[in-house]
Amino acid sequence: MLSKRLLCCSEMVRGSVACDIGTDHAWLPIYLVQSGKCERAYACDIAEGPLSFARKNIADSGLEDRIETVLSDGLIEISDGEITDIIIAGMGGEMIRDILAGGGDKAKKANLVLQPNTRAWELVDWLSGNGFEVVLEKAVRDGKFIYPVINAKYSGNPRILTQAECLTAGLDLSEEISGEYLSTQVKRLRDVANGMKMALNPDSDELEELERTADEIEKLLREAKK
Numbered sequence: 043m044l045s046k047r048l049l050c051c052s053e054m055v056r057g058s059v060a061c062d063i064g065t066d067h068a069w070l071p072i073y074l075v076q077s078g079k080c081e082r083a084y085a086c087d088i089a090e091g092p093l094s095f096a097r098k099n100i101a102d103s104g105l106e107d108r109i110e111t112v113l114s115d116g117l118i119e120i121s122d123g124e125i126t127d128i129i130i131a132g133m134g135g136e137m138i139r140d141i142l143a144g145g146g147d148k149a150k151k152a153n154l155v156l157q158p159n160t161r162a163w164e165l166v167d168w169l170s171g172n173g174f175e176v177v178l179e180k181a182v183r184d185g186k187f188i189y190p191v192i193n194a195k196y197s198g199n200p201r202i203l204t205q206a207e208c209l210t211a212g213l214d215l216s217e218e219i220s221g222e223y224l225s226t227q228v229k230r231l232r233d234v235a236n237g238m239k240m241a242l243n244p245d246s247d248e249l250e251e252l253e254r255t256a257d258e259i260e261k262l263l264r265e266a267k268k
Contacts, residue, residue, distance in 0.1 A: 044073050046184040047157055047191060048131060054178065054193040055079055056153045057126020061086060063116060063141060064133060068096035071109050080127075086112040086120065117145030131157035131191075135165035143168070150196040157191045163208035166192065170208070173200045179212030181223035188223040205251060206258035215266035224259050231256040 044052065048070050055074060061084040062071045071083035085096045093111050100109045112119055117128070128149060130138045135158035142149045154174070158165050166176060169192075178193040192211065209227055213220040235252040 044069060047182050047189045048073075050180055050182045050191045051129055051131050051155050051157055052077075052079060054153075054155045054180075054191065055127045055129070059083065059124050060127040060129060061120055061125045061152075063114075063120075063128065063130045064088070065096050065111075066092050066132075068099050068109065068111070070129065070131070072099060072103050072105060075105055075108050076103065081108070083109045084112055084120065084125065085109055086114045088113075088115050116141035117148050120145070120148060122146070122148050122151070125152055127155060128152045129155040131155070132159060134159060135161035135163070139165050139168040143172075149174075154194040155191070156194065157189060159189065162190045162192070163205055166208040166211045167203060167205075169194050170201045170203045173198045175199070176212040181213060181217070181219045183219060183222075188219065188226065190223065204258070205255040206262070209255070209259060210262060215262055221263055221266070224263060228256045228259050231259075 052070065052074055058081040060071060060074050060080045062068070063086050065071060065085035065087050068085040071085045074080040075083050085093070085100065087093045087096065090113060093113055096111050100106055100111070114120055125148070130141055138156055138158055142154075156165065169176065173196055174194045175197040176192055176194050180191045181188050182191055190213075209224065213224070215221065215224070231252050235249055235256070238249045238252070
Protein backbone atom coordinates (compact mmCIF):
# COMPACT_ATOMS: atom_id res chain seq x y z
CA MET A 43 0.00 0.00 0.00
CA LEU A 44 1.41 3.38 -1.00
CA SER A 45 1.83 6.19 1.49
CA LYS A 46 -0.56 9.10 1.01
CA ARG A 47 2.14 11.32 -0.44
CA LEU A 48 3.19 8.70 -3.00
CA LEU A 49 -0.44 7.99 -3.84
CA CYS A 50 -0.86 11.70 -4.55
CA CYS A 51 2.23 11.54 -6.78
CA SER A 52 0.71 8.64 -8.71
CA GLU A 53 -2.42 10.66 -9.40
CA MET A 54 -0.33 13.32 -11.19
CA VAL A 55 1.31 10.85 -13.59
CA ARG A 56 -0.04 11.54 -17.09
CA GLY A 57 1.76 9.21 -19.51
CA SER A 58 2.59 5.56 -20.06
CA VAL A 59 6.30 5.35 -19.09
CA ALA A 60 7.27 6.74 -15.67
CA CYS A 61 10.75 7.21 -14.26
CA ASP A 62 11.02 7.25 -10.45
CA ILE A 63 14.22 8.94 -9.27
CA GLY A 64 15.32 7.88 -5.78
CA THR A 65 12.99 4.90 -5.97
CA ASP A 66 14.12 3.21 -2.74
CA HIS A 67 11.99 0.03 -2.65
CA ALA A 68 10.25 0.72 -6.01
CA TRP A 69 6.78 0.76 -4.47
CA LEU A 70 5.66 3.63 -6.68
CA PRO A 71 6.72 2.12 -10.05
CA ILE A 72 5.18 -1.19 -9.00
CA TYR A 73 1.90 0.52 -8.15
CA LEU A 74 1.85 2.50 -11.39
CA VAL A 75 2.28 -0.62 -13.51
CA GLN A 76 0.06 -2.93 -11.44
CA SER A 77 -2.77 -0.39 -11.45
CA GLY A 78 -2.58 0.05 -15.21
CA LYS A 79 -1.62 3.71 -14.89
CA CYS A 80 1.62 3.02 -16.79
CA GLU A 81 2.66 0.40 -19.29
CA ARG A 82 6.29 0.48 -18.18
CA ALA A 83 8.47 2.18 -15.59
CA TYR A 84 12.04 2.82 -14.54
CA ALA A 85 13.10 2.54 -10.90
CA CYS A 86 16.26 4.58 -10.37
CA ASP A 87 18.55 5.17 -7.42
CA ILE A 88 22.04 6.48 -6.79
CA ALA A 89 22.96 3.53 -4.53
CA GLU A 90 23.13 -0.18 -5.23
CA GLY A 91 21.64 -1.04 -1.82
CA PRO A 92 18.19 0.42 -2.43
CA LEU A 93 18.21 -0.96 -5.98
CA SER A 94 18.72 -4.49 -4.67
CA PHE A 95 15.55 -4.10 -2.55
CA ALA A 96 13.80 -2.62 -5.57
CA ARG A 97 14.77 -5.57 -7.79
CA LYS A 98 13.50 -8.05 -5.21
CA ASN A 99 10.16 -6.28 -4.87
CA ILE A 100 9.81 -5.98 -8.64
CA ALA A 101 10.57 -9.69 -9.05
CA ASP A 102 8.14 -10.64 -6.27
CA SER A 103 5.50 -8.63 -8.12
CA GLY A 104 6.22 -10.44 -11.39
CA LEU A 105 7.04 -7.18 -13.18
CA GLU A 106 10.66 -7.72 -14.22
CA ASP A 107 9.69 -7.39 -17.89
CA ARG A 108 7.96 -4.05 -17.33
CA ILE A 109 10.03 -2.25 -14.68
CA GLU A 110 13.73 -1.64 -15.27
CA THR A 111 16.11 -0.67 -12.47
CA VAL A 112 18.80 1.91 -13.25
CA LEU A 113 21.81 2.87 -11.13
CA SER A 114 21.95 6.61 -11.70
CA ASP A 115 22.95 9.85 -10.03
CA GLY A 116 19.71 11.72 -10.64
CA LEU A 117 18.83 11.84 -14.33
CA ILE A 118 22.37 11.37 -15.63
CA GLU A 119 22.02 7.71 -16.72
CA ILE A 120 18.41 8.01 -17.86
CA SER A 121 17.82 7.54 -21.58
CA ASP A 122 16.44 10.56 -23.35
CA GLY A 123 13.38 9.52 -25.32
CA GLU A 124 10.48 7.33 -24.27
CA ILE A 125 9.96 8.58 -20.70
CA THR A 126 6.70 10.49 -20.31
CA ASP A 127 6.85 11.26 -16.58
CA ILE A 128 9.68 12.00 -14.15
CA ILE A 129 8.89 11.54 -10.46
CA ILE A 130 11.21 12.79 -7.72
CA ALA A 131 9.77 12.37 -4.23
CA GLY A 132 10.96 12.46 -0.65
CA MET A 133 13.98 14.75 -1.01
CA GLY A 134 14.75 18.34 -0.11
CA GLY A 135 13.59 20.95 -2.59
CA GLU A 136 17.16 22.06 -3.26
CA MET A 137 18.22 18.48 -4.08
CA ILE A 138 15.30 18.01 -6.47
CA ARG A 139 16.24 21.33 -8.08
CA ASP A 140 19.84 20.19 -8.55
CA ILE A 141 18.74 16.86 -10.06
CA LEU A 142 16.54 18.63 -12.59
CA ALA A 143 19.24 21.19 -13.39
CA GLY A 144 21.80 18.41 -13.93
CA GLY A 145 19.59 16.42 -16.26
CA GLY A 146 20.00 18.56 -19.35
CA ASP A 147 16.84 18.81 -21.43
CA LYS A 148 15.27 15.61 -20.08
CA ALA A 149 13.04 17.45 -17.61
CA LYS A 150 11.78 19.74 -20.37
CA LYS A 151 10.35 16.80 -22.30
CA ALA A 152 8.46 15.12 -19.45
CA ASN A 153 5.58 15.64 -17.08
CA LEU A 154 7.20 16.38 -13.72
CA VAL A 155 5.83 15.09 -10.42
CA LEU A 156 7.84 16.50 -7.53
CA GLN A 157 7.38 15.99 -3.81
CA PRO A 158 9.85 18.05 -1.76
CA ASN A 159 10.10 17.36 1.96
CA THR A 160 11.69 20.75 2.66
CA ARG A 161 12.39 24.10 0.95
CA ALA A 162 9.62 23.69 -1.60
CA TRP A 163 9.70 27.39 -2.41
CA GLU A 164 13.30 27.14 -3.63
CA LEU A 165 12.28 24.38 -6.03
CA VAL A 166 9.34 26.40 -7.37
CA ASP A 167 11.58 29.46 -7.67
CA TRP A 168 13.98 27.46 -9.87
CA LEU A 169 11.17 25.92 -11.91
CA SER A 170 9.53 29.24 -12.68
CA GLY A 171 12.83 30.96 -13.39
CA ASN A 172 13.80 28.25 -15.87
CA GLY A 173 10.62 28.17 -17.90
CA PHE A 174 8.59 25.54 -16.07
CA GLU A 175 4.99 26.10 -15.02
CA VAL A 176 3.38 24.64 -11.91
CA VAL A 177 0.11 23.32 -13.34
CA LEU A 178 -1.11 21.71 -10.13
CA GLU A 179 -0.07 21.50 -6.51
CA LYS A 180 -1.68 19.55 -3.70
CA ALA A 181 -0.99 19.53 0.02
CA VAL A 182 -1.26 16.05 1.50
CA ARG A 183 -1.09 14.89 5.11
CA ASP A 184 1.06 11.83 5.65
CA GLY A 185 1.62 10.89 9.27
CA LYS A 186 2.48 13.94 11.37
CA PHE A 187 3.43 16.16 8.46
CA ILE A 188 1.83 17.89 5.48
CA TYR A 189 3.76 17.70 2.23
CA PRO A 190 3.39 19.59 -1.05
CA VAL A 191 3.14 17.56 -4.26
CA ILE A 192 3.89 19.57 -7.39
CA ASN A 193 2.97 18.83 -11.00
CA ALA A 194 5.03 20.93 -13.44
CA LYS A 195 5.65 21.09 -17.17
CA TYR A 196 8.05 23.06 -19.34
CA SER A 197 6.41 26.08 -20.95
CA GLY A 198 9.48 27.95 -22.15
CA ASN A 199 8.28 31.10 -20.39
CA PRO A 200 10.51 31.94 -17.42
CA ARG A 201 8.96 34.01 -14.65
CA ILE A 202 10.29 35.64 -11.51
CA LEU A 203 8.05 34.96 -8.51
CA THR A 204 8.04 36.36 -5.02
CA GLN A 205 8.70 33.95 -2.16
CA ALA A 206 5.00 34.09 -1.27
CA GLU A 207 4.06 33.18 -4.84
CA CYS A 208 6.55 30.30 -4.76
CA LEU A 209 5.02 28.97 -1.55
CA THR A 210 1.43 29.19 -2.75
CA ALA A 211 2.18 28.25 -6.40
CA GLY A 212 -0.58 25.92 -7.65
CA LEU A 213 -2.34 25.33 -4.33
CA ASP A 214 -6.10 25.68 -4.05
CA LEU A 215 -6.30 27.99 -1.05
CA SER A 216 -9.95 27.14 -0.51
CA GLU A 217 -8.94 23.63 0.55
CA GLU A 218 -8.54 23.26 4.30
CA ILE A 219 -5.39 21.16 3.99
CA SER A 220 -3.75 23.89 1.88
CA GLY A 221 -4.52 26.40 4.62
CA GLU A 222 -3.01 24.13 7.25
CA TYR A 223 0.13 23.62 5.19
CA LEU A 224 0.59 27.32 4.53
CA SER A 225 -0.04 28.15 8.17
CA THR A 226 2.94 25.95 9.09
CA GLN A 227 5.01 27.82 6.52
CA VAL A 228 3.96 31.17 8.00
CA LYS A 229 4.97 29.95 11.46
CA ARG A 230 8.35 28.88 10.10
CA LEU A 231 8.89 32.28 8.50
CA ARG A 232 7.90 34.08 11.71
CA ASP A 233 10.19 31.88 13.79
CA VAL A 234 13.16 32.58 11.52
CA ALA A 235 12.36 36.31 11.54
CA ASN A 236 12.12 36.39 15.33
CA GLY A 237 15.41 34.54 15.58
CA MET A 238 17.03 37.13 13.34
CA LYS A 239 15.66 39.97 15.48
CA MET A 240 17.46 38.47 18.48
CA ALA A 241 20.76 38.38 16.58
CA LEU A 242 23.25 41.18 17.12
CA ASN A 243 23.45 42.16 13.46
CA PRO A 244 20.42 40.83 11.59
CA ASP A 245 20.27 41.11 7.81
CA SER A 246 17.57 43.78 7.50
CA ASP A 247 16.76 42.95 3.85
CA GLU A 248 16.29 39.24 4.58
CA LEU A 249 14.28 40.02 7.71
CA GLU A 250 12.02 42.35 5.75
CA GLU A 251 11.46 39.71 3.07
CA LEU A 252 10.56 37.06 5.64
CA GLU A 253 8.01 39.29 7.33
CA ARG A 254 6.59 40.50 4.01
CA THR A 255 6.20 36.93 2.78
CA ALA A 256 4.43 35.84 5.97
CA ASP A 257 2.10 38.86 5.74
CA GLU A 258 1.28 38.14 2.08
CA ILE A 259 0.43 34.50 2.74
CA GLU A 260 -1.75 35.37 5.72
CA LYS A 261 -3.59 37.90 3.56
CA LEU A 262 -4.19 35.30 0.83
CA LEU A 263 -5.51 32.82 3.41
CA ARG A 264 -7.91 35.41 4.83
CA GLU A 265 -9.21 36.26 1.36
CA ALA A 266 -9.68 32.55 0.55
CA LYS A 267 -12.00 32.19 3.54
CA LYS A 268 -14.35 35.00 2.43
